[in-house]
Amino acid sequence: MKICIVSDAWKPQVNGVAITLANLIAAGEKLGVEFAVIGPDRFPTIAAPTYPEIRLALAGPGAVGERIRAERPDHIHIATEGPLGVAAAYWCPRNGEIFTTSYHTRFPEYVEARWPIPAAWSYAALKKFHSGGAGLMVATQTLSDELFARGFPRPMLWPRGVDENLFSPRAGLPVELASLPRPFFLYCGRLAPEKNIEAFLSLDLPGSKIVVGDGPSRAELEAKFPQAAFVGVKSRGELAPYYSAADVFVFPSRTDTFGNVMLEALACGAPVAAYPVTGPIDVITDPKIGVLDADLRAACLAALKLSRADCRAHALRYTWPESAKIFLDNVVRARADALSRKASA
Incomplete structure (x- = not known):
């Protein structure tokens, strides 16, 4: 299987989303899965408002779709709700592509902390964005329950992991x-x-x-x-x-x-x-x-x-291999459910 991940957060950024995706890919490749990432590094970019170190891609659905098609993936996963994610979410259903999404960041609260935009408005926009996917992957059961209560359809649990070799007790002080x-x-x-x-x-x-x-x-x-x-x-x-x-x-x-x-x-x-x-x-x-x-x-x-x-x-109960396996199981289940819904429509 080849999975194309579309993400506005990717190398060289250092944040939770980019780190999670890098670990997913490393563990997933050991399970025989091929990945391609369509990130901001493939397009011209501008600095994100209030976060100049984060670059936002300047790309519309056509440009993003062209790169997706060139990868010839078996599945598309949209990791973020930024410009690339929005472009991919627009392109996929218009080209017969099943996709899943993930919810990494409490975007409505982040926006409300910076600008006078009510969180309810942002949640409405996010619900519309994620509703187009075959499944919405979230890190915890608590968040899954919360989003489902807000009307987000098809949440799927995708827990995270930790690199037990990189992060282990060390002697001495910095x-x-x-x-x-x-x-x-x-x-x-x-x-x-x-x-x-x-x-x-x-x-x-x-x-x-x-x-x-x-x-x-x-x-x-x-x-x-x-x-x-x-x-x-x-x-x-x-x-x-x-x-x-x-x-x-x-x-x-x-x-x-x-x-x-x-x-x-x-x-x-x-x-x-x-x-x-x-x-x-x-x-x-x-x-x-x-x-x-x-x-x-x-x-x-x-x-x-x-x-x-x-x-x-x-x-040590949280491992990236187990996280990757759950992600892949979610993809298979989401695709099967989407095809079933399409057949019965």
Whole structure:
């Protein structure tokens, strides 16, 4: 089988969607599946509003469809709702192509955090977009239930994985942390308004707050919270020592659909503190590996008492080979259901 993935998030971007797709492809190829990615790297691009480091493709349905047709895929999966995803979702049904979609990002909440656009308007547009597909893949059961309640049809569970070799406990401290007082409370991810990082940095906690990552909010956050240690962006291969050094990994987001970084931190032995919202409630399913509380400070302090060995063991339940197998099973089932609906129409 050959699957063509259309995604507005792809290399050289470093974000949850791009990382998820790269791991899906690596694991899926070992199962005998061929993949082709149609991403922004194939077209002229412009900078995304408020995210200049993210490039948006300038391409219409005809140009995207031409590249899909050239790949001769057995199936098309549209990973994002950006310009490429919209173009592909328009082209596919007009050319007799069955496709699936996935929901990686709480786009309505992200938009509402930046501009005066009600989330309800964005959800209406997204429901129309995803309704054209044969199946909508989501990372957690909680999100699946939520989207189904909003009228999104055919949600399918597609859990994520973690690279247990890349993310494993490491000895020693990164040089930037060597002189900081313990305990270490660590955040890793994009520094942007929707990540709710200020909720973490505002907490009265002992020891040190450490921030790994970059983004449009970095300058503002550094100015407002000079006591926190901002260590900048780290490559995937550089992250494990920071996760391993953390006494608690803090995940303050209320809008992420999953949160791959939680699995990465757990795989390195760091317990998690987070709010009891979609994402964390589906990952932190055992009180031995994290604390979920509306009081984030209380969660951080309680997480200090948890076992690092239990955290690692829990993370190892999530593997990319299993994630890829579920994705492929979803594709087969979605195509069969779509053909059945077409035959009975």
